[in-house]
Amino acid sequence: MAKEASFDIVSTVDLQEADNAYQQAARELTQRYDLRQTGATIEFSKKEGVFTISAPSEFVASQVIDVMGSKLARRQIDLAALRWDKPEPAAGSSVRQRGHLVQGIDQDTAKRIAKDIRDLKLKCKPTVEGDKLRVSSASRDALQEVISHLRDGDYGQPLQFTNYR
Known part of the structure; x- marks a missing residue:
């Protein structure tokens, strides 16, 4: 696996x-x-x-x-x-x-981002962890697609993508 x-x-x-x-x-x-x-x-x-x-x-x-x-x-x-x-x-x-x-992502924005990721219908799982989100998937291509989609979205604050592994 x-x-x-x-x-x-x-x-x-x-x-x-x-x-x-x-x-x-x-x-x-x-x-x-x-x-x-x-x-x-x-x-x-x-x-x-x-x-x-x-x-x-x-x-x-x-x-x-x-x-x-x-x-x-x-x-x-x-x-x-x-x-x-x-x-x-x-x-x-x-x-x-x-x-x-603005430091960190508040709960409402985090839920909205997670919902947008789920609406993409990709095989990835967003998880809210305090003031950040972790997105995991078996496919790196799915993660790249999520990142490109989120860069196009407007969430009222800047988003950074870290710890890509």
């Missing part, structure tokens, strides 16, 4: 690269002419994976989000991995906005 091949489906962000992008964005806030005197700030909690933007208006906050997005994209971090909350009023007339880095 053939040995089973498998791979894992995960959704992770390299926090060191996110921290580097944050440092570049913070530096650009102090140097860019249109943002220098606005009082806009950005903070990053590496432990929680949360960006916090404080700005005098929603427009300035959106400018800071654009700067942050360009720095993340330059560091090969998919922008779908960052979810921004709605702006909330802060002290005075300023606004505060938080962005959360």
Whole structure:
């Protein structure tokens, strides 16, 4: 009998690269002419994976989000991995906005991915294991087909395929 091949489906962000992008964005806030005197700030909690933007208006906050997005994209971090909350009023007339880095696959998305894999009618078995999925099959061709199908799908977050054996 053939040995089973498998791979894992995960959704992770390299926090060191996110921290580097944050440092570049913070530096650009102090140097860019249109943002220098606005009082806009950005903070990053590496432990929680949360960006916090404080700005005098929603427009300035959106400018800071654009700067942050360009720095993340330059560091090969998919922008779908960052979810921004709605702006909330802060002290005075300023606004505060938080962005959360998505780490791991939540249960609803994992079930949806597993259902999509089963709907392909291939001889493979998806298994939800915490915040990742493991897909196993006797046929490596079936696994390759699953990977290509999932790359075409949109699940609201970036997916990586690891531990292909």
